[in-house]
Amino acid sequence: MAPSQNVSTTLARRIEESAGKHSVFEDAARTLPIPVCSEVLGQDGRIRPVVFKESVTILKCKDPEGAEKTFSRTMARHRNIVLEAVPSETLHQVTGKRVAVLFSGGPAAGGHNVLAGLKAVLGKNNTLLGIRKGPKGLLNGDVFEISTEGIKKVFNTGGFDFLGTDRTKIKTPEQFRKVKDTVLKNKLDGLIIVGGDDSNTNAAFIAEYLEREGVRCSVIGIPKTIDGDMAVGDLLPISFGYDTATKVFSELVGNLNQDAASAVKYYHFVKLMGRTASKITLEVALQTKPAIALISEEIAEKNLSLDQLVDHIVRIIAERRLKGINHGVVLVPEGLIEFIPEMGRLIKELNKVLAEYETDIKDLPTLKNKQEFIYPRLSPQSAQLMASLPEEIEETLILDRDDHGNVKVSQIETEKLLIEKIRYKASEMKRHTDRYFGAGEGKIPATPDQIEKFKSYTLSTQSHFLGYEGRSGKPTAFDAAFTFLLGLTAGSLVLDERTGYMAAVTDFDKGGRILGLPLAGLIQCEERKGKEELVIEKSLVRTDSPSFQFYAQHRDHWAREDLFSSPGPIQHWGPTARQLPILVSLDQGYEDFTTFNLGAECHVEFE
Amino acid sequence: MAPSQNVSTTLARRIEESAGKHSVFEDAARTLPIPVCSEVLGQDGRIRPVVFKESVTILKCKDPEGAEKTFSRTMARHRNIVLEAVPSETLHQVTGKRVAVLFSGGPAAGGHNVLAGLKAVLGKNNTLLGIRKGPKGLLNGDVFEISTEGIKKVFNTGGFDFLGTDRTKIKTPEQFRKVKDTVLKNKLDGLIIVGGDDSNTNAAFIAEYLEREGVRCSVIGIPKTIDGDMAVGDLLPISFGYDTATKVFSELVGNLNQDAASAVKYYHFVKLMGRTASKITLEVALQTKPAIALISEEIAEKNLSLDQLVDHIVRIIAERRLKGINHGVVLVPEGLIEFIPEMGRLIKELNKVLAEYETDIKDLPTLKNKQEFIYPRLSPQSAQLMASLPEEIEETLILDRDDHGNVKVSQIETEKLLIEKIRYKASEMKRHTDRYFGAGEGKIPATPDQIEKFKSYTLSTQSHFLGYEGRSGKPTAFDAAFTFLLGLTAGSLVLDERTGYMAAVTDFDKGGRILGLPLAGLIQCEERKGKEELVIEKSLVRTDSPSFQFYAQHRDHWAREDLFSSPGPIQHWGPTARQLPILVSLDQGYEDFTTFNLGAECHVEFE
Numbered sequence A, B: 001m002a003p004s005q006n007v008s009t010t011l012a013r014r015i016e017e018s019a020g021k022h023s024v025f026e027d028a029a030r031t032l033p034i035p036v037c038s039e040v041l042g043q044d045g046r047i048r049p050v051v052f053k054e055s056v057t058i059l060k061c062k063d064p065e066g067a068e069k070t071f072s073r074t075m076a077r078h079r080n081i082v083l084e085a086v087p088s089e090t091l092h093q094v095t096g097k098r099v100a101v102l103f104s105g106g107p108a109a110g111g112h113n114v115l116a117g118l119k120a121v122l123g124k125n126n127t128l129l130g131i132r133k134g135p136k137g138l139l140n141g142d143v144f145e146i147s148t149e150g151i152k153k154v155f156n157t158g159g160f161d162f163l164g165t166d167r168t169k170i171k172t173p174e175q176f177r178k179v180k181d182t183v184l185k186n187k188l189d190g191l192i193i194v195g196g197d198d199s200n201t202n203a204a205f206i207a208e209y210l211e212r213e214g215v216r217c218s219v220i221g222i223p224k225t226i227d228g229d230m231a232v233g234d235l236l237p238i239s240f241g242y243d244t245a246t247k248v249f250s251e252l253v254g255n256l257n258q259d260a261a262s263a264v265k266y267y268h269f270v271k272l273m274g275r276t277a278s279k280i281t282l283e284v285a286l287q288t289k290p291a292i293a294l295i296s297e298e299i300a301e302k303n304l305s306l307d308q309l310v311d312h313i314v315r316i317i318a319e320r321r322l323k324g325i326n327h328g329v330v331l332v333p334e335g336l337i338e339f340i341p342e343m344g345r346l347i348k349e350l351n352k353v354l355a356e357y358e359t360d361i362k363d364l365p366t367l368k369n370k371q372e373f374i375y376p377r378l379s380p381q382s383a384q385l386m387a388s389l390p391e392e393i394e395e396t397l398i399l400d401r402d403d404h405g406n407v408k409v410s411q412i413e414t415e416k417l418l419i420e421k422i423r424y425k426a427s428e429m430k431r432h433t434d435r436y437f438g439a440g441e442g443k444i445p446a447t448p449d450q451i452e453k454f455k456s457y458t459l460s461t462q463s464h465f466l467g468y469e470g471r472s473g474k475p476t477a478f479d480a481a482f483t484f485l486l487g488l489t490a491g492s493l494v495l496d497e498r499t500g501y502m503a504a505v506t507d508f509d510k511g512g513r514i515l516g517l518p519l520a521g522l523i524q525c526e527e528r529k530g531k532e533e534l535v536i537e538k539s540l541v542r543t544d545s546p547s548f549q550f551y552a553q554h555r556d557h558w559a560r561e562d563l564f565s566s567p568g569p570i571q572h573w574g575p576t577a578r579q580l581p582i583l584v585s586l587d588q589g590y591e592d593f594t595t596f597n598l599g600a601e602c603h604v605e606f607e
Helices: A009-017 A024-029 A064-070 A072-078 A111-122 A134-140 A148-154 A173-185 A197-212 A242-263 A279-288 A296-301 A306-322 A341-356 A358-363 A367-377 A380-387 A391-399 A414-431 A448-455 A477-495 A546-561 A582-587 B009-017 B024-029 B064-070 B072-078 B111-122 B134-140 B148-154 B173-185 B197-212 B242-263 B279-288 B296-301 B306-322 B341-356 B358-363 B367-377 B380-387 B391-399 B414-431 B448-455 B477-495 B546-560 B582-587
Strands: A034-036 A050-058 A081-087 A098-104 A127-131 A143-145 A190-195 A218-223 A266-272 A328-333 A460-466 A501-506 A513-518 A523-528 A531-536 A600-602 B034-036 B050-058 B081-087 B098-103 B127-131 B143-145 B190-195 B218-223 B266-272 B328-333 B460-466 B501-506 B513-518 B523-528 B531-536 B600-602
Touching: A009 B546, A009 B582, A034 A477, A050 A477, A050 A513, A064 A072, A064 A523, A064 A531, A072 A197, A072 A513, A081 A477, A098 A111, A098 A134, A098 A197, A098 A477, A111 A127, A111 A148, A111 A190, A111 A477, A127 A134, A134 A173, A173 A197, A190 A197, A190 A477, A197 A218, A197 A531, A218 A477, A242 A266, A242 A279, A242 A328, A242 A460, A242 A477, A242 B242, A266 A279, A266 A414, A279 A328, A279 A546, A279 A582, A296 A546, A306 A328, A306 A414, A306 A448, A306 A546, A328 A414, A341 A358, A341 A367, A341 A380, A341 A391, A358 A367, A367 A380, A367 A391, A391 A414, A414 A448, A414 A460, A477 A501, A477 A513, A546 A582, A546 B009, A582 B009, B034 B477, B050 B477, B050 B513, B064 B072, B064 B523, B064 B531, B072 B197, B072 B513, B081 B477, B098 B111, B098 B134, B098 B477, B111 B127, B111 B148, B111 B190, B111 B477, B127 B134, B134 B173, B173 B197, B190 B197, B190 B477, B197 B218, B197 B531, B218 B477, B242 B266, B242 B279, B242 B328, B242 B460, B242 B477, B266 B279, B266 B414, B279 B328, B279 B546, B279 B582, B296 B546, B306 B328, B306 B414, B306 B448, B306 B546, B328 B414, B341 B358, B341 B367, B341 B380, B341 B391, B358 B367, B367 B380, B367 B391, B380 B391, B391 B414, B414 B448, B414 B460, B477 B501, B477 B513, B546 B582
Parallel strands: A098 A127, A098 A190, A190 A218, A218 A501, A266 A328, A266 A460, B098 B127, B098 B190, B190 B218, B218 B501, B266 B328, B266 B460
Antiparallel strands: A034 A600, A050 A081, A081 A513, A127 A143, A501 A513, A523 A531, B034 B600, B050 B081, B081 B513, B127 B143, B501 B513, B523 B531
């Protein structure tokens, strides 16, 4: 069989054409329509910038003095008042503005539609510029003009690859001067920073700095992060990228639920990305109803020890086992470890010792030597806890350091730590069934038959980490529309000559409401790595929130009856394509999560 | 904020109703129509069983003597002749037949639609029985009647959870007697075994055994495996589950491609499930065009050493680096390690030593002691190779054993082994640029500037394993239709009183052609773990196949220009929902992979 003869030229061409982001799917996705709020549609049906007026809402600074001092110029202008968009009949006549945009931090789905929204609202009479490789590119002046062709190519596609991104923090006076240089050199009227809490904090500082320097340039932030922790109550229900990431993870966790029930022997431990908030885990749990989902914020609030947490997990596994269910999925938020109060204390103490005796510890040749040096310098509680951890975890705690010399918390394989602890505990329960089963407080009710059966049980586990896979998928219908609107909003704020705001959209169930949130009003003083810093507060899971309460009320029933479900792969066509995050729907008091309303669909034409 | 007041009762009900496999997606998927070949549609538009006639195709046994001796009874009947389906006007009148079905081995998408196809073709006048937990359930007689309601519930859903599965192999005379007991006790006229090469081999043996015992029961196999290695040329282009699994993996690898290009710093090493064949990796590579995809079969054929393989990978990474591309995705098939000839030899030697000195080695207390014992007993080449492996890999090789005492190849973290070796090599290239760059044979052409830049390069890597996530997703449109047809085929073979066949469908581009393949004709003699066994041959990647050739011809161009693409999440509605595996389309000489034709769509009604 000579292969070259066998391959049809049509087929070969089809495959060749799909290279370079032209899969059948990507090409079809580029033609999907986008819902757009009525405010941004002119009477001719074309996209128009909106103008902003002051709303009745004022942001309450948590640290008014600190913020007022640091952000005196921008705050003097915006007075923490939230702006609200109204249709404008004149702003589209503005010409000659030059606006640059950059991505900062980890990718999130929808970044390219932010660019598309900006391009659409600026139109052909203003110029959209892209800054390559994030804040580093801003410092280096790595700027280029974004063409209509470029936008058409990336519209509705995933990732940040059209610009690239990086994690440089702009902090030093020299860095600020470089930013000014780039702004002046490129004659920028606007600078759009797409990023999470840190990047939006940066945007607030840059806005203030440029005001002080007398440089007229609107600095606008756009809330991005798959973690969902860049959110502001009902003014900004969620950041972009969260919906897509949680839906990618929910597809996979749903598949694993189904797989666990099919193979009937495994517990899959799935660590989910999200260094701080457990919002991703909570949404995936609401979507998939797994056996167990750990919520860091709850564990911290209940002050659970590592052992208590392990007991809790093993108890659920044992109760399911007694009902004949030997499989399931356990969701573990990536940031868990620091939310277990005693682990948090251990890490803090370790950081202190590692900082104080940096060179001493470095000089000690073996891990054992380092341990001998460190143990006496910890509190007895922390020393005991560290000694009880598996070898590899201890090694990570002592040897792996980040650039600031701190313990590299993200390197700790929490899911493997839990698996090891759970195995020990389960085998202890098998050896001492009388302590754990039968009548009596805290014991698990079980018949002698059930207990005998439990003894023959072996816990088989698999561990997974889901993260990178969810950051750069094609945006969901919601994220695609949300980011396009955020781009329109940010562009309009620039044309309206506002600075120091974050673009926001809310009321996802009522046609969408476009807002500008004064960045300085979101900033508070926080201790970070031992130093006081002014930063935007991360929005964590609140245990009194409707979403957490709903999950807490249902989880036992779902786990006991193994009522998992599979939300399936993200659909971009058909009856299930327009879903919202369940968490957002619950917390915002919406009537439904299976649909959203951000205005009428339109086929955007870029000119 | 009192949450219970805030949550709309409509929303709460919506979420509650989605528990227990009733996500919005799952409920919508149950209503999707299924394409059905014209042969199985009666004039009234209802599904009818087909009847079989002998085709002109005869399977050529690779080991005719061995097979003829072992399968004399079944072969006397079917003479290795492939059966072809034709419409039947009478077979639907057959009543009172009792047919049982089981799943064997790892889950694969579409198993539930096999049940649906069986139920539809048997109709209300025959009985479909399910066997719980795979072959073990067959031995234990764990049988129940499958109701129409049960089928409606699982139609078009993923996983094997309606029956469960396991990996018990039926080999001993006692086990065969137990199978007979279950068949007689349940008065089975048919036994359908859904599984891979081993399970279908088992089906052949059971068919032969029951014939010898004078038990009239049709034993029919159904080809399942996500690995795609249960395939028979143009008679059975692929097994079911392959399309769904490769599309789930391609979604994720596509996202990682996009993410790598966005974060512009990582190489993602992705190990893909598939213990033997690299067919999954080849399909994912054709779908996503990553920087590198290793194909085990090619590496074995070229007799590459581990070092040569590492050199090959580092060279591509370095060449991309010189062009300013510092990121990408590397696909690693799970079974790679045994296909590197020197590694295969090492593992073989180790297995021999571990078997010969089992107790000696067990008695030695430390890993070091065991190493001291084992090294002198290996060939110098294997000893040198083992000594060059990272510590943890050596530990896995020596300490982790499967039930037969063999090295647990699946435990070897190949992707991490490669990462470590590649890091060493890349840093060596930085120290000795003169050896690797410049003019001269085998050197990489580079300017002094480029070489300086290369020296500042650090290789950042992330490793992933994709497997379980792809086994139990909702079947793609293709797998849903294919499995439904396989169920119809298997049910028809039973009603037509055939035994020892595998249900097959081919001509996915021409309306589908239904076949019965004589199992004994697929069986050959193979050495497995040191013993000769009669088994169905695994279908590996052939380096002279159109699919491999096409990939080999395009991969350098795709890698050099970073022409990756993202095939996106599996769509079940809309313009991209009906795709075939590219590998199948190439190898079968189809005109297109973006659509398939397995007949007209119909909404199946179960009665």
